[in-house]
Amino acid sequence: MTGAPGPSGASASRPSRPLPRITPLDAAHWEATTRGVLLVQRCSECARWQWPAATRCPGCGADALVWERASGRGRVHTYTVVHAAGHPAFAAEVPYNVTVVQLDEGPLMLTNLVGLTQEDITVDLPVEVTFERVSPEMAIPRFTPRG
Ligand SMILES: [Zn+2]
Numbered sequence: 263m264t265g266a267p268g269p270s271g272a273s274a275s276r277p278s279r280p281l282p283r284i285t286p287l288d289a290a291h292w293e294a295t296t297r298g299v300l301l302v303q304r305c306s307e308c309a310r311w312q313w314p315a316a317t318r319c320p321g322c323g324a325d326a327l328v329w330e331r332a333s334g335r336g337r338v339h340t341y342t343v344v345h346a347a348g349h350p351a352f353a354a355e356v357p358y359n360v361t362v363v364q365l366d367e368g369p370l371m372l373t374n375l376v377g378l379t380q381e382d383i384t385v386d387l388p389v390e391v392t393f394e395r396v397s398p399e400m401a402i403p404r405f406t407p408r409g
Contacts, residue, residue, distance in 0.1 A: 279351040281396055288315040290329045295401040300334045300391050302369060303327040313369035334391035335408065336365040343380045363389055363405050377406035 284292045294301040303312040307324035311332070318325050341361035347353040357380050363371050375383055376392065388408040393401035 277350040279396070280349060281400060282402075284399065285315075287317065291315060292400050294329075294331075295393055295403060296395070296399065298393050298401070300332045300403055301329040302332040302365065302367060304330040304367075311365070311367035311369050313365070313371055333366050336363040336371070336389055336391075336405065338362075338375070338383065338385055338387040338389060339364040339370055340385065341375070341383050343383070359383055361405070371403070374404050375406065376404045382407075 282292075291301050303315055304310070304327065305312065305319035305321060305324055306326040306328050308319060308322040310319060310321035311330075312319060312321075312327055316327060319327055339362040341359050343357050343359050344352075345357050347356050352358065359375050359380055361373055361375050361383070363373055365371060375387075375389065376394075389405035390408045391403050392406050394404055395401045
């Protein structure tokens with residue numbers, strides 16, 4: 263037992279937090295998160311990076327997507343600050359941000375920023391990935407200001 267928060271550790275007073283469902287398509291990504299590695303698909307035909315996981319490259323249509331380690335660096339593309347939690351499990355966390363980070367490799371990733379106040383979030387803010395372990399099988403990629 264790691265003691266990490268998650269569905270099995272939720273108490274009656276705090277509802278279980280909804281987590282992404284691991285599918286065969288993105289299992290490699292989630293396995294890597296447990297090792298602190300950000301894997302994103304890349305097309306071995308046209309070199310385009312792809313997230314979320316797809317079966318074919320949206321750029322060239324090739325059935326040639328492979329998992330590669332991304333830099334974990336990017337910039338804030340857009341964000342919103344949530345003041346009314348959309349799920350009871352997040353009620354204690356308001357206000358929190360929901361942010362789209364554009365990875366340096368190109369893909370957009372829906373995430374949250376951590377390690378800053380909501381007022382400090384700006385479009386184009388340089389960020390880097392950090393991982394929040396939420397279960398034995400999963401760590402959620404979050405982003406924190408760089409430098
Ligand atoms: Zn391609």
